[in-house]
């Protein structure tokens with residue numbers, strides 16, 4: 001739809017908030033994707049670590065080795081800048097994967113509830129009602145706890161990221177399902193859907209081919225807003241020590257590590273990961289808000 | 301033989317609460333008889349017009365005839381045998397043109413894909429080439445150009461969209477077309493174009509129409525037979541000439557009197 | 564002096580693809596007790612004309628020229644002083660102009676109190692009277708809008724618009740959403756009102772039948788311009804503009820027949836960003852002459868067309 005596109009681009013160009021936040025998000029995503037090439041050091045390569053470099057402040061030469069680090073180093077002598085780039089990678093990966101899961105689940109259940117109606121609808125929407133009465137972080141921790149209990153300790157490290165994605169994804173599907181159901185209820189009464197039924201298409205084909213393309217706009221908006229939530233949820237879980245393991249630290253894990261040193265004077269170990277997280281969550285959120293206002297004024 | 305016939309077709313909407321809730325609240329059974337024992341016969345190549353005020357059950361009757369809703373009782377006969385919407389060979393023959401030019405086309409689909417869908421659904425044209433040929437034939441039939449196929453519905457005016465709707469309905473080579481107020485959202489000038497197109501197609505393809513409207517002047521220029529619906533009941537049924545010359549039922553008389561005329 | 568006078572009305576919409584001229588040189592007068600019809604295809608600018616009279620053009624649209632006077636006084640500079648009091652409006656959808664949460668009697672009383680500074684008792688009596696005038700029993704004043712049928716709601720809206728005793732009423736497709744039988748009631752009501760009270764009514768519609776039955780004079784619009792204006796009988800039976808003739812001929816009538824095709828005007832009205840040069844109607848006109856392609860005909864108070872019958 002070319003007209004829609006150009007109107008969209010026009011509105012985008014006229015909004016400084018949208019341009020800046022989209023720019024920041026792009027920059028951070030690119031930095032995360034190309035982390036192995038951008039990062040001066042691989043923070044997880046034990047051989048490259050020098051414990052003597054520990055606690056180097058930003059932009060100051062280390063007392064013992066004389067090496068300088070852009071954002072300083074942590075207790076183990078890891079380059080913080082590199083660690084943040086890699087942490088961003090984990091945080092974004094978990095965020096995107098969790099949103100994808102929540103979206104898939106929510107869109108499917110929402111379509112089904114809206115299109116079938118009756119008891120299917122009642123069941124799915126009551127499930128959603130029950131779920132929203134619990135804070136999603138609580139649900140994530142619950143799922144996380146159960147999964148940890150089911151998995152042998154040896155495998156926990158490998159599966160930690162997967163469990164994180166699963167627990168955040170499962171706790172965020174409700175918003176998708178509710179919105180998609182609402183839109184489906186409207187769309188299914190429209191005559192093009194009836195025309196499709198007159199061709200003898202089965203309900204699944206009607207849902208996927210006809211209704212789904214018409215719910216993408218609100219889904220896109222919610223996905224963006226949920227991405228910010230998922231990134232924060234991941235950081236919270238990791239900060240609480242139930243998320244990304246120290247072998248694969250996310251921004252949340254880095255913040256948790258940094259927290260130990262805040263009061264002993266090594267402020268940078270906490271500050272830079274926290275700032276990165278703030279920047280990321282804030283710009284994704286602003287972008288989501290702008291998308292919501294621009295694409296679908298009725299969603300407000 | 302009649303192309304289509306309904307036998308005591310009835311639709312009852314049950315709006316009452318479930319039985320146990322009713323016992324609890326003491327509410328009465330609340331049923332709405334939207335269509336009440338309607339029997340009509342439509343001969344091949346004819347236009348049967350259904351008129352009546354808003355809420356009289358015209359659309360409900362149409363939805364039962366095309367098989368979108370299951371009747372509470374009664375049945376629909378297609379060429380003398382019971383119409384089974386699940387059977388593709390039956391389904392193919394009965395198609396519908398809807399009222400709203402804005403809601404009847406999927407806004408995310410190109411026109412050529414909208415027209416190709418019934419061909420695929422009914423397995424009428426197998427190869428992509430045959431399908432494309434048929435799509436351009438359909439566009440041609442409704443007076444649109446080849447290049448229109450690649451455009452999206454929002455790029456068309458209301459009248460053009462109704463043409464696309466008609467083309468889609470024609471794609472499965474139906475014998476019977478239900479038109480539910482196809483021009484009531486259009487201007488007179490555009491309405492004339494669409495009505496003339498429908499007449500032309502009827503001549504060329506030998507189609508039979510059930511034409512729903514509340515505009516008696518439109519009925520006059522379209523219908524051979526007319527049925528008047530009031531509160532779900534068929535109160536009068538006659539040939540167009542008879543009905544306009546000598547309406548039998550007071551309700552028909554009232555409709556005729558209320559219609560604004562250009563004296 | 565006429566009641567309402569619109570002279571050279573021009574409305575523009577600045578967009579990023581350039582300035583769209585939605586109305587250009589629209590001029591007409593309305594007398595006391597007169598019903599003036601405004602017809603034309605969808606997008607011709609009928610509602611825009613109504614909005615301009617009410618001072619309700621949506622920004623960034625604005626009046627770029629012309630003037631509107633009510634009894635000789637200009638009203639286009641401060642429309643809010645006249646809107647709702649001297650000039651009333653009835654919209655197509657009665658539900659949008661009624662508050663769904665307030666009893667209709669209360670809505671009426673509120674309007675009366677604001678515009679006439681009445682006390683409760685008088686306002687109540689006048690509200691009952693107003694409902695009575697539009698044929699709704701006074702005892703239904705305690706009902707909410709959803710408890711009425713479409714036609715009754717539209718009558719309530721008319722009562723509401725009349726409560727402030729306007730001199731001019733703009734009715735924008737007041738019956739398009741209604742059945743023929745209810746439409747007949749509403750139109751009869753409007754006619755009676757302008758007879759009894761001397762209200763001037765601008766009736767916007769695209770239904771030629773409604774025009775023929777209700778209006779005294781009619782203005783035909785095409786693409787934001789007036790193409791023909793005259794007494795209803797004259798315009799309907801002896802239209803002189805090819806567009807009006809086309810509209811008339813394409814209107815189905817009860818005297819028609821199945822065997823005859825309806826007359827059709829070829830093509831469709833272009834969008835505002837693709838207005839043809841010369842006479843805007845020439846690409847669809849079967850009588851277009853060379854000059855129609857290059858020069859726009861002036862509106863001479865009766866019609867805007869180069870072609871003449873002879």
Ligand SMILES: Nc1ncnc2c1ncn2[C@@H]1O[C@H](COP(=O)(O)OP(=O)(O)OP(=O)(O)O)[C@@H](O)[C@H]1O
Pocket residue numbers: 313315332334352353354355356357358359360361514
């Ligand atoms: N799904 C439904 N559930 C309950 N009642 C319904 C349903 N569909 C229609 N009705 C009712 O059935 C009656 C007939 O409706 P229908 O849509 O057939 O009228 P219509 O003659 O097509 O009117 P219109 O001219 O306004 O389209 C109405 O009273 C309507 O409220």
Ligand SMILES: Nc1ncnc2c1ncn2[C@@H]1O[C@H](COP(=O)(O)OP(=O)(O)OP(=O)(O)O)[C@@H](O)[C@H]1O
Pocket residue numbers: 576583585603604605606607608609610611612621624769834835
């Ligand atoms: N906000 C807007 N911005 C730009 N153009 C507008 C805007 N509102 C209306 N228009 C244009 O002004 C023209 C006149 O519109 P108007 O609503 O007056 O038509 P109308 O004659 O009332 O048609 P209808 O019968 O469909 O109500 C149309 O071409 C429309 O696209």
Ligand SMILES: [Mg+2]
Pocket residue numbers: 358359360
């Ligand atoms: Mg209907």
Ligand SMILES: [Mg+2]
Pocket residue numbers: 609610611735
């Ligand atoms: Mg309008």
